[in-house]
Amino acid sequence: MNLTNIGTVKDILSRHGFSFSKGLGQNFIINPDICPKIAENGNACEGFGVLEIGTGIGVLTAELAKRADKVVAVEIDERLLPILAETLADFDNVKIINEDVMKCDLHRLIDEEFAGLHVAVCANLPYYITSPIIMMLLESRIPIDSITVMVQKEAAQRLCAKVGSRESGAITVGVNYYGTVKNLFGVSRGSFMPAPNVDSAVIRIDLSKEKRLDEDSEKFFFKVVKAGFSQRRKTLANSLSSVMGISKEKVYSALKVQGLPEATRIEQLDMDKLIAVSAELMKQ
Template sequence: MDNLWNIGTVKAVMERHGFTFSKALGQNFLVNPSVCPKIAQLGNARKGFGVLEIGTGIGVLTNELAKGADKVVAVEIDSRLIPVLEETLAEYDNVKIINEDIMKLDLAKLINDEFAGLEVAVCANLPYYITSPVIMALLEQRLPIKTITVMVQKEAGARLCAKMGTREMGAVTVAINYFATAKVLFNVSRGSFMPQPNVDSCVVQFELRDSTPEGVSDEKFFFKVVRGAFSQRRKTLCNSVSSALGADKASVIKAIELAGLDANVRPEKLSMQQMIDFSENLRKLI
């Protein structure tokens, strides 16, 4: 169905199906005609690719993805939208809708079953409250995905795509840099949505690395250290980690110094290699 971005079309479709927005699910539908074609183009919706879409709305992005990709599998948690999508996507035979919670699906099996012989990309317009958990689930499972292209809150996008060693970085920044390279593609104003949110958005993209950084002997411990390091942002690396992990300060300081860092360094000053070196030193000392 064309004109799915048109406010009049959106209202008419919603009225036909008795649909109302759910605040609990963070639903804001795109009504800017230029945004979804751009996401589809930059997000690898093209021949030879299968696209996993997370969160469909009424299908405005799904519609654009289906025009370019060989196959689209869209996962939508809200069962009320299924009859809406059956109408708005009726013309496409390369779209499959799955009414499930993305966090509860076996994504490796889904990709293997649905996208055999295809490269795989992920595209999503995610509710802000679930952005980081979904992105981390996709990355940590080491799925055979080329890119993840996601609409996020503008402020969150800056943090997700921050460079290591900069003030904007946080624990999620380290995790993303560990698994992928990240960049902001373009900004999207709050007026592009219905209902209009209180913040602006941006579209970010993560290109998954062929291999993760070397030197991490225990990933679970490494990310425990990373979360601990940024658990109290105003504190030094030593104070944050010792508090979060219940580690002796003397051991933490020694691990920091063995990594060639000042004992009073703050976590946002560390490069990826320094974070790895610190974690490995600490693992041996506690």
Template sequence: MEPLTNRSVIKEIMERNGFTFSKALGQNFIVNPSVCPRIAEQGGASPERGVIEIGAGVGVLTAELARRAKKVVCIEIDSRLLPILDETLAEFDNIKIINEDVLKVNLPQLIQQEFSGMEVVVCANLPYYITSPILMALLEQRLPIRSITVMVQKEAAQRICAKPGSRQAGAITAAVHYYSTPQMLFPVSRGSFLPAPDVDSAVIRLDVNQKPPVEVRDEKLFFTVVRGAFGQRRKTILNTLSSALAMEKEKVRELLEKAGVRENARAEELTLEDFAALANCLWDFREQR
């Protein structure tokens, strides 16, 4: 078969199967031949490992993963792609396609059933509109996986990989750094896709932490504080937390002082340690009531 990164090949396969791109699913297929081999290599696909891929497209990345990994399980939501994948991935016997929404799949069960005795990594070219929900679903479940390597919108990649306490940081930054150690791998231009999106992309890898870098007494409360702090990022931490936690400003001021956080600081100025200290002080306060 001709290379799946050849635009004319992709278009011919699509036309033959009556397939059209879905804007609702954020479909942009990779046509730059150098991208997928790099994702597979830097994403950790190897002969002793299993790979979960999210979204197959026409199978460009899937094929590169299958050439390197022991087994690939691809979760693809669009049933229209199944006959295309049967054709484009016919040479491989180590690929399983699951026609499901990844947010509805029982991933712990899938890993146990499909990857017994294997280390597991995740690789994906994620639709821009659902990047954060998928990443958080993967991280929050504390799956037995080594890493998550994804291609996302460049701006999202920069925010995810930003250092907590820096100007680019957001709630997703704190959350990702709590569960993993993220790093930027390489940029991908918009011309690398069919159809070309309006923005550039980047590939990042999240190496999953064995334990969080900060200790918190209540994780749910920790993330409540993080989300509350970034809810109105132009306001000071005193005002945002007072509003988000429905607490009097004087009480919040006491918490901030106890946690060693300036009341006029803004959310992006706070480190992961600051958020942990705040959440722990809030936990102590509620326990004492």
């Protein structure tokens, strides 16, 4: 079954009475080159189990299942279940779980479904929930090797920006704190049905096994990051005093220890400086 052929897709959807949900950000991939590339770049191989988030009609799911030992896909839209039963009928190494991934116990899921396997995450993420899903995967510290996802082009640029550059944001810091990120390839809007109004890109995050900070320091660090970027055009002293109630004098003092001027903004700090300033503030 050719799941990237528009005629085939329309036929399947009409037989099942399926209509696209704008609320769920549904855009199904119809470019035949994309899903094999995501699977190849996303650790879908022998010895790996793949957790997929959102299935569409199973185009990426099928490519992952051809390569990995097992695929478990979490799909929120129950209307897709009968479609997937048809499109993935040839694969005995695929399991679909009808749940919201943001409410799913992923630690338990991985323990139960992927015992003895390395685990990778692959997904074509809805644009509206890209950052929350990525941060949930990172912050939950589930035992995964990599996250390979298709996101809006602008989101990819921010995710892959250099920490300490104008393009960076809180999500940039988060991703670089937990691992290393790479922009793999672009995907034009015409690769989807229905076509979105923006282009996309596929990125991969390789997770680090090392923990940079202890739990309390990490929590404080991310409070500083979120507060700083919530008012990114203000100086760090102004944003931290208004959001976290830290006195400007304390911020000036922490910046001074690092040889930084009082007018420093958060987007000007690289990862090492950010961690150092946060540690100094926590000490105070």
